[in-house]
Amino acid sequence: MKELDNYFMQQEEPVRGCFLALHEIILAQDENLATAWKWQMPVFYYKKKMFCYLFFHKKYKLPYLALVEGRQLDHPALLAENRTRIKIMLIDPTKDLPMETIEEVLQQALALYR
Template identity: 45%
Template structure:
């Protein structure tokens, strides 16, 4: 089994389901979005360039989408924190995934690469 597949299977519920749903959401955005295992986490590329990644907060264990070019994206739900380039979009595992908002953010990020 590949490390990428192991990542998803190793997650406890509800994070496993959240990560798999986020994966599908990201990959369905565009045919040129691809997934790779990089930095020991699922990383997504758009046209061969780093796009976003999936991870979870160390303290709360809540999943999030990390936006690589986050500094160039303006959205009230993105959190910069102490990061210089990246911003994150936290996902509450106890609520429905806000697919529409995620797609809006990812389309903004996608426009940076066009």
């Protein structure tokens, strides 16, 4: 997990705090979620199936939560952009996290895996 910890610590505030909070929020959604370091980013797995990941959007300059099976979700907070499978949720680290929306999106996504 050293690479994962380093990734978080290398981010500048408020992005670092946002990523750390999202990490905890995601893991709190289900006991079967686990974090791994893959493709130089934090990736979350549900029972060994890739579930979501955290990354930084270069165009919008915002962190985002990417849901692997996002195409199956219909939520106004999610963007498909040019992706065919994944949808993302942009997070503004200068504002309070939209906890209710984040948890709602994560629970909808988890329902696809259960």
